[in-house]
Amino acid sequence: MTKIQQKIWLLVILAVAVMGIIWLALTHVTEQNQQKSNEVLKRYMEINDVSQQTKALITSLNTQLVTPSAYHAQQTRAQLSKVRDLEQELETLRNDDNGFRITSYRHLLESVTDTSERVLRLVNEQELEEATMEFNEATRIANYISEMTMTLLSEEMATYNGFYGALIETSEQLNKLALFVLALITVVLLAATYGFSYSITKPVDELTRAANDLAEGHFDRPVKVESKDELAFLASTFEHMRVNINEYIDELTQKAHLEQELQKNKLLLKESQLKSLQNQMNPHFLFNTLNTLSKKAYLDGAEETSDLLVDVAGLLRYNLKNRDQAVPLEEEVAVIAQYMAIQQARFADRLTYTTSIDADLSVPIPSFTLQPLVENAVIHGIEPVENGGTVKLNIKTVPQGLQIQIMDDGQGINAEQLQRIQAPQSEAHIGFYNVQKRLELFYGQTNLLQITSSEGQGTVVTIHIPREERADDA
Incomplete structure (x- = not known):
């Protein structure tokens, strides 16, 4: 029963x-x-x-x-x-x-x-x-x-007249007692019926509310039913079902997030491959041509032009490497020097480049990490300013590892533009997002790249290299 x-x-x-x-x-x-x-x-x-x-x-x-x-x-x-x-x-x-x-x-x-x-x-x-x-x-x-x-x-x-009077009085009292007892029975039965019905309808109402919550997608609200009959078992089963559904939804959400990350990485890879294809349009012919022009300029006595062609050739040679491999930080710094030499030849006295290096440059780093950031500093920070400016490269050892800062005193970035740059997969700033994502994949950590700027005050891009670097390529 x-x-x-x-x-x-x-x-x-x-x-x-x-x-x-x-x-x-x-x-x-x-x-x-x-x-x-x-x-x-x-x-x-x-x-x-x-x-x-x-x-x-x-x-x-x-x-x-x-x-x-x-x-x-x-x-x-x-x-x-x-x-x-x-x-x-x-x-x-x-x-x-x-x-x-x-x-x-x-x-x-x-x-x-x-x-x-x-x-x-x-x-x-x-x-x-x-x-x-x-x-x-x-x-x-x-x-x-x-x-x-x-x-x-x-x-x-x-x-026996008194007896008959008492009998009549008793009869009247019995009638009153019968009415009172009838009322008392009615009240007791109503109270018992209400208590019994409430003990059933309240858990049913709670189960109905829980079912409505689940129908509306609120799987985080627990099902609580205070009962000691079969409805308690039903509520327990309902709660178990809710927990299973909630866990299943969380699992689907995680899978969707991972799928989204995978799609982002695929887009990043496609973007990198596309840029690689664009940049490799007959590169060997250009490299050989630049070497020929450099030697011709040197023979003609144009040593400055010869040096500029050598820097361009070196920059081109570095771009011919596999972008998906790691290189020593020293090579990245050398490429930045060649790039800035070319830009200084272009801007003359309007562009100044300084470095401050106090660290071990043999630390591995993903290739093509610094050049996009320095290029942004020159093109978006210094070039729009009439009087030009200075680009600084600071590298120093910190307790957490290595800190690289690329600073410029150019026009800076307002708050709205800075928010768009830091947005994931910003189409307008795919280079910044590309560098940030490659650093996270290489070192297995997040928040390795920060950018601070204010309009008219220049821009500072900071890269944090962890102390324990990855041994494999990015």
């Missing part, structure tokens, strides 16, 4: 028990009143029966006197026996109020029976005149008995 069924049976048993107790109590009270009423009625009937049997005795005597016969004599003696029996039963009616009258009543009955005996004897002896005189005496005594019967009945009614 389930616990909900137990609750229902408990409610039914409670109702039946209350109704049974009330029925037994009312039955007991009714039986007591009925018993007392029967006793009083029996007294009335016994007193009245004495008068009736006495009258019947007189009638039987009159018949025997008028038409004497053995049959009539037998009938008269039978009636006489009944009266004598009633005489003995009168003692049961005696109480403190009617003791004297009961005694007088018995004497009258004795007189009427004795007189009746004499009438029968005289009739039998055929002394009809004396028998008639005794019969008249018996009739007179019977009339006294009738009068005394009425008196006794009146006294009995007066004696």
